[in-house]
Structure formats: structure tokens, C-alpha cells
Amino acid sequence: MNLTLYVWRQKNADDKGRMEKYEARDINHHMSFLEMLDVVNEGLIQQGTEPIAFDHDCREGICGTCSLMINGRAHGPEMATTVCQLHMRHFKDGDTIYIEPWRARAFPVLKDLVVDRSAFDRIMQAGGFVSINAGGAPDANALPIAKKDADTAMDAAACIGCGACVASCKNASAMLFVAAKVSQFASLPQGHAERKQRVEKMVAQMDREGFGNCTNYYECEAACPKEISVKFIAMMNREYLMATVTR
Amino acid sequence: MTTSQSSVSFTTASVGKKVLMAITGILLIGFLIVHLIGNLQLFVGQEQLNKYAETLQSLGALKWGFRLFMLILAVVHVWKGVVLWLENQRARPVGYRREDTIQASLSSRTMIYTGLLILAFVVYHLLHFTVIATNPEYAQLKDSMGRMDVYSMVITGFSNYFIAAVYLIAMFLLAYHLSHAAESFFQTMGWANEKYLPKLKFLSNVFAIIIFLGYASMPIAVLLNYVTLPGGGF
Numbered sequence: 001m002n003l004t005l006y007v008w009r010q011k012n013a014d015d016k017g018r019m020e021k022y023e024a025r026d027i028n029h030h031m032s033f034l035e036m037l038d039v040v041n042e043g044l045i046q047q048g049t050e051p052i053a054f055d056h057d058c059r060e061g062i063c064g065t066c067s068l069m070i071n072g073r074a075h076g077p078e079m080a081t082t083v084c085q086l087h088m089r090h091f092k093d094g095d096t097i098y099i100e101p102w103r104a105r106a107f108p109v110l111k112d113l114v115v116d117r118s119a120f121d122r123i124m125q126a127g128g129f130v131s132i133n134a135g136g137a138p139d140a141n142a143l144p145i146a147k148k149d150a151d152t153a154m155d156a157a158a159c160i161g162c163g164a165c166v167a168s169c170k171n172a173s174a175m176l177f178v179a180a181k182v183s184q185f186a187s188l189p190q191g192h193a194e195r196k197q198r199v200e201k202m203v204a205q206m207d208r209e210g211f212g213n214c215t216n217y218y219e220c221e222a223a224c225p226k227e228i229s230v231k232f233i234a235m236m237n238r239e240y241l242m243a244t245v246t247r
Numbered sequence: 248m249t250t251s252q253s254s255v256s257f258t259t260a261s262v263g264k265k266v267l268m269a270i271t272g273i274l275l276i277g278f279l280i281v282h283l284i285g286n287l288q289l290f291v292g293q294e295q296l297n298k299y300a301e302t303l304q305s306l307g308a309l310k311w312g313f314r315l316f317m318l319i320l321a322v323v324h325v326w327k328g329v330v331l332w333l334e335n336q337r338a339r340p341v342g343y344r345r346e347d348t349i350q351a352s353l354s355s356r357t358m359i360y361t362g363l364l365i366l367a368f369v370v371y372h373l374l375h376f377t378v379i380a381t382n383p384e385y386a387q388l389k390d391s392m393g394r395m396d397v398y399s400m401v402i403t404g405f406s407n408y409f410i411a412a413v414y415l416i417a418m419f420l421l422a423y424h425l426s427h428a429a430e431s432f433f434q435t436m437g438w439a440n441e442k443y444l445p446k447l448k449f450l451s452n453v454f455a456i457i458i459f460l461g462y463a464s465m466p467i468a469v470l471l472n473y474v475t476l477p478g479g480g481f
């Protein structure tokens with residue numbers, strides 16, 4: 001199949017950037033979206049042009065590195081799919097595809113389609129952990145955890161931190177990401193000790209990074225490749241309120 | 248972990264701002280319900296509505312205390328709403344060339360616009376029926392007991408097609424705001440989950456429709472001559 005691509009090209013963080021048009025020829029519909037870009041890049045390299053920079057790592061939908069806005073949707077048209085797992089069979093011969101980077105003040109573009117997501121790391125450093133004194137690993141059965149709580153924590157822990165929630169949110173809010181992390185720890189007994197400081201610090205860091213405020217659009221949930229539910233946002237709001245009221 | 252990092256206070260933190268909006272919003276909704284029940288006495292008749300209005304007016308200090316409370320609610324709600332919106336505009340300085348929407352409802356995406364239009368309406372409404380500044384002739388309306396004739400004022404007001412249309416449009420915008428607002432309240436307060444959220448969305452729409460029909464029934468009844476001036480006019 002043949003496609004017309006409009007791709008965001010930007011030399012570096014200071015460049016203004018622009019959309020550029022490329023023709024993708026003889027694309028096999030079994031390819032993933034990233035493999036399609038690899039083919040386009042090989043052509044560009046042969047022509048002596050700078051290839052399109054985009055983020056990727058595992059290419060199996062688990063690392064959260066790939067991050068493309070495709071025709072206005074984070075990770076493209078398929079639900080619950082990272083862009084590395086998106087196959088070209090979901091497109092038709094002759095399609096025009098717009099490819100843009102995640103857009104948020106807190107995620108500055110570094111080059112082409114690559115953005116700096118270290119704001120997420122700083123939010124995690126602010127409280128997204130459980131402090132444990134070093135020592136032997138505790139016995140697995142020493143700390144019973146109800147199935148319901150373990151399930152909730154697992155659902156929240158499915159977040160791979162890709163940032164699709166921020167990219168798709170009309171307010172560029174990071175609430176779904178932060179909520180997933182807060183809820184994951186708050187659901188488990190290990191996380192209880194630092195529960196109050198955790199939510200306050202993570203929310204404070206989120207605000208400092210310049211993400212927008214949540215206005216309950218729920219667009220993040222639809223864009224999330226791991227289908228993290230907005231119920232976690234409600235859970236975090238509750239955690240935050242409890243932390244404030246009982247401080 | 249040091250506590251000195253938490254420089255963002257509750258009222259300015261993203262989550263705190265939302266809680267303030269939600270609490271002021273739900274109290275405003277409480278007012279809307281009480282105000283509607285009060286106003287529907289239009290359908291009972293002139294005596295009932297004028298007596299009710301007179302009772303409210305005679306409350307003195309309580310009345311002013313209540314007005315001050317409502318003013319504070321409105322100021323906090325509007326102020327936080329505008330701040331929220333401005334910050335959200337700034338959070339994405341460079342937008343997308345192509346932007347799609349999967350499930351964010353139109354009502355959720357237009358809250359600031361419906362909100363500001365409601366504000367404009369509230370100002371007009373207060374000038375119209377409370378201060379009686381836009382139609383000073385209403386001030387002369389007195390009933391047989393010498394009370395302010397609120398009943399005739401409302402009917403005279405809504406007999407004007409233009410005024411009736413303004414009220415109907417404003418009530419539609421209000422209902423549109425509420426269809427997202429009522430559900431949003433529960434999510435913001437942390438009382439929603441995946442089981443309740445779809446039900447809350449539904450109930451929120453039902454509530455918005457009830458509020459619309461309730462308030463719209465008055466101008467519509469006047470336009471259809473279902474309620475008419477006592478003795479047929481001034």
C-alpha cells in the first residue's frame with residue numbers, strides 16, 4: 001500500500017518546527033506503524049536526508065516509550081494499543097496520515113516526534129515509591145493482601161507511563177498517570193504508611209511541572225493503551241481530600 | 248521525603264481548585280432546586296406567589312446574609328473556573344494540526360462558555376426581576392393588599408417574546424452546564440467508580456432535563472396564555 005504522511009519535523013528544542021510531506025511506498029500491511037516509519041527513514045537516509053526521529057524501545061507494547069499522535073489520536077486509531085503494536089492493516093491504500101509529537105508544555109519537543117517526558121520521572125521521585133529498610137526479602141505470605149485490593153493495584157500498575165493521557169487530554173493534564181501511580185500504592189498495605197505525603201507531593205510536583213487541570217473529560221481513559229480507568233482519578237481525589245482533611 | 252517541598256496549597260493545587268468548584272457548584276445547584284420550587288408557586292396563583300415573595304423580602308438581615316453567601320459561592324465558582332481554564336490553555340502552548348475527540352462530551356468541553364453565558368444571564372436576571380432596573384415600570388405593580396405584585400411582574404415580563412426567549416435560551420445553557428456538572432461533582436469528590444460513573448452520567452442528564460423543564464415551564468405557560476394577568480392587564 002502507498003500512503004501520504006504529514007510528519008512534524010523540528011531540528012531541536014529551539015527550532016520552530018513544521019509539518020512535512022512524505023510518500024510511503026510499497027508498505028506491507030503486516031508491518032507495524034513503527035516499521036512503516038523505519039522503511040520511510042531508510043528511503044530518507046538513501047536520499048541523504050535526516051531521518052525522522054521518533055521514540056521506541058521494546059516494540060511489544062510494554063515499555064511505554066513509543067509516543068505518536070496519529071490523525072489526532074494518541075497511539076493512533078486502535079483502542080488499547082500502543083503505536084508499536086498498531087499494524088498497517090488498520091489503514092487503507094492511499095490514506096493520508098498526520099503524525100505529530102505529544103503536545104504539552106510539560107513535555108517539550110526535543111527533536112521531530114521525540115518529547116522530553118522526564119516530568120513524569122520527577123513526579124515519581126516526589127513520592128511514587130515505598131520506602132523500605134534494606135534487609136532480607138520478607139516471606140511472600142507474611143503480608144496477606146485481599147484479592148480485591150491486589151486486583152485494583154494490578155489494574156493501576158498496568159500504566160506504562162507513555163503519556164498518552166497527557167497527549168489526548170484537552171487540558172494536557174497528567175491526572176490519569178498520577179492517579180494510577182497513587183492508587184497503585186494506596187491499594188496495598190506496603191503503601192499505607194506514606195499514603196498522605198505521597199499524594200500531596202505527587203500532586204504538587206504535577207502542578208509544578210505545568211500540566212493542566214483535570215476537568216473530567218475522560219478522554220485520557222479512551223486514549224490509554226492500557227485502559228486505565230478514570231475511577232483511579234476519583235480514587236486519587238479522595239486520597240488527596242483525606243490527606244488534606246486529616247493533616 | 249521532606250515536607251518543605253509541598254509549597255502548593257490546597258486552594259491553588261489542581262485537585263483543590265476542582266474541589267472548591269465542585270462544592271460551590273453543588274451548593275449553587277441546591278439553590279437552583281429551592282429557587283425552582285419557590286418560583287413554581289406561579290402556578291398556584293397570584294396570592295400564593297406574592298405572599299411567598301413578601302415573606303422572603305421581610306427576612307431582613309437573614310436575606311442579606313443569604314445574598315452574601317450566594318455572592319461568595321458565585322465569585323469562588325467563577326473565579327476558580329476562569330483560573331482553571333486559563334491554566335489549561337497555557338498547558339498546551341502548541342496545539343495539534345489534527346485533533347480528534349474520542350469520548351469527551353461537548354458539554355464537558357464547553358463548561359467555560361456555558362458558565363460565562365450563565366453569569367451574563369444572572370446579571371441580567373437580577374437587574375430585570377430583583378433590582379427592576381431594566382423595566383422600571385414593574386415597580387408600580389401592586390396587588391390588592393398593597394404588596395409588590397410579583398405574579399403580574401413575571402407574567403408581564405414573559406409576555407415579551409424577546410425576554411422570554413432570553414430566559415429559555417439561558418435555561419438551556421444552564422441545563423447543558425448541569426448535565427456535565429452534576430456528574431463531574433461526584434468524580435471530583437472521589438465518589439465515583441467504574442460501576443457508578445455511567446449511572447451518574449445518566450442521572451446527571453435526567454437532572455439537567457428536569458431543571459430545564461421546571462424553569463422553562465414558566466415562560467412557556469405565559470406565552471401559551473396558560474397563566475394570565477389577574478383581571479387581564481395593568
Ligand code: HEM
Pocket residue numbers: 214215216265266268269270271272273275276279324325326328329331332358359361362363365366424427428429430431432433435
Ligand atoms: C447556577 C449556576 C451554576 C451552577 C449550579 C454550576 C454548577 C457547577 C458544578 C456542579 C460544576 C462541577 C464541578 C466539578 O466537579 O468540578 C461546575 C463546573 C464548572 N462551572 Fe459551573 N455552575 C454554575 C455557574 C457557572 C458560572 C457562572 C461559571 C462561569 C465561569 C461556571 C463555570 C464552570 C466551569 C468552567 C466548570 C468546569 C470545571 C470543570 O469542568 O472542571 N459555572 N459548575
Ligand code: FES
Pocket residue numbers: 055056057058059060061062063064065066082083084085
Ligand atoms: S515501544 Fe515499548 S511500548 Fe511501544
